[in-house]
Amino acid sequence: MTTRRTSEQGTSVQKTALRRRKRASSYGVVLMALAALGAVYAVLLAPQSLAQEQEQEQQEPANQSMQVEEGRQLYLNGCSTCHGLDLQGGAGGPSLIGVGASAVVFQVESGRMPLHAGVQQAPRKKPRYSIEEIDALAAYIQANGGGPQLPEGDLTDGDLQLGGALFRTNCASCHNFAGSGGALTYGKYAPELTPASARVVYSAMQHGPESMPRYSDAQLTEEEKKAITRYVRFLAESGDVGGADLGRYGPISEGLVVWVVGITALVGLTLWIGARS
Ligand code: HEC
Ligand code: HEC
Numbered sequence: 001m002t003t004r005r006t007s008e009q010g011t012s013v014q015k016t017a018l019r020r021r022k023r024a025s026s027y028g029v030v031l032m033a034l035a036a037l038g039a040v041y042a043v044l045l046a047p048q049s050l051a052q053e054q055e056q057e058q059q060e061p062a063n064q065s066m067q068v069e070e071g072r073q074l075y076l077n078g079c080s081t082c083h084g085l086d087l088q089g090g091a092g093g094p095s096l097i098g099v100g101a102s103a104v105v106f107q108v109e110s111g112r113m114p115l116h117a118g119v120q121q122a123p124r125k126k127p128r129y130s131i132e133e134i135d136a137l138a139a140y141i142q143a144n145g146g147g148p149q150l151p152e153g154d155l156t157d158g159d160l161q162l163g164g165a166l167f168r169t170n171c172a173s174c175h176n177f178a179g180s181g182g183a184l185t186y187g188k189y190a191p192e193l194t195p196a197s198a199r200v201v202y203s204a205m206q207h208g209p210e211s212m213p214r215y216s217d218a219q220l221t222e223e224e225k226k227a228i229t230r231y232v233r234f235l236a237e238s239g240d241v242g243g244a245d246l247g248r249y250g251p252i253s254e255g256l257v258v259w260v261v262g263i264t265a266l267v268g269l270t271l272w273i274g275a276r277s
């Protein structure tokens with residue numbers, strides 16, 4: 001009697017040990033799969049960003065004075081009717097002397113310039129000029145009177161956390177927390193920021209178009225502007241991670257939804273486990 005029981009206990013101990021080993025090996029498989037996925041991801045992404053960097057380097061033109069001359073031609077053809085033959089301004093538009101390369105990048109890369117006559121606020125449009133042409137226009141205007149200029153290098157090379165905090169204190173009052181824009185007075189508006197490239201975001205801060213304030217390097221340092229630029233691009237690129245955006249009403253309402261859904265799922269799981277045993 002006693003011997004039979006001990007032998008029964010022996011087999012059940014063996015069984016649980018076997019089950020545990022099986023479970024451990026299935027954890028091992030999951031871990032290995034995750035590691036493999038991570039490796040594939042890294043391999044696929046790393047060369048891409050390297051290629052992008054090389055492309056950017058190639059885009060930098062070799063000869064500066066040639067660029068200024070090309071810019072002058074583009075300017076005479078596309079801009080001088082409103083801004084004057086010598087950038088002095090006229091009936092159609094303000095003088096561009098001293099506005100700086102940054103203002104040109106902002107206005108032309110966001111498609112606001114060249115303007116269609118007779119609008120309250122120059123709307124964003126599909127840009128008319130290529131990046132090289134924009135840089136040439138900018139170099140020409142920079143060469144005549146100077147002014148703010150985009151810094152060299154990666155404009156999104158900043159701290160994301162810092163960028164978020166600075167965005168909420170400096171920009172969200174007009175552009176909304178999610179950068180989705182908002183109405184201002186007299187039919188004017190602060191636009192949505194999603195379509196703005198890093199160059200447009202950075203130059204917007206230097207240039208201060210329409211009723212937007214101008215942020216000199218004394219107000220927001222280069223490092224801080226880069227952090228904000230990174231954050232704005234992050235908002236635009238991240239889209240809505242994890243499905244629906246829930247209207248982006250903020251952490252409280254979104255947290256509530258997650259809580260309700262999560263608790264329901266947990267209770268369901270508990271009931272299911274209870275019913276099985
Ligand atoms: C149809 C007329 C018109 C044309 C063409 C035009 N602009 Fe403008 N531009 C304006 C007006 C008007 C403003 C000021 C109103 C505004 O900013 O919305 C302006 C503003 C600007 C500003 C901002 C100046 C400042 O002091 O803030 C820049 C930079 C600029 N234009 C560059 C250009 C360039 C470069 C071109 C050619 C590619 C161009 N514009 C073509 C009418 C024009
Ligand atoms: C007082 C309100 C106000 C504040 C504060 C403000 N902006 Fe703006 N912003 C505007 C307005 C108005 C425009 C549109 C200008 C135009 O149409 O020429 C604009 C345009 C822009 C654009 C261009 C978007 C496009 O269509 O390409 C960017 C990018 C931008 N702002 C970024 C910022 C950032 C970053 C900050 C904070 C550092 C900021 N803004 C703070 C009012 C504001």
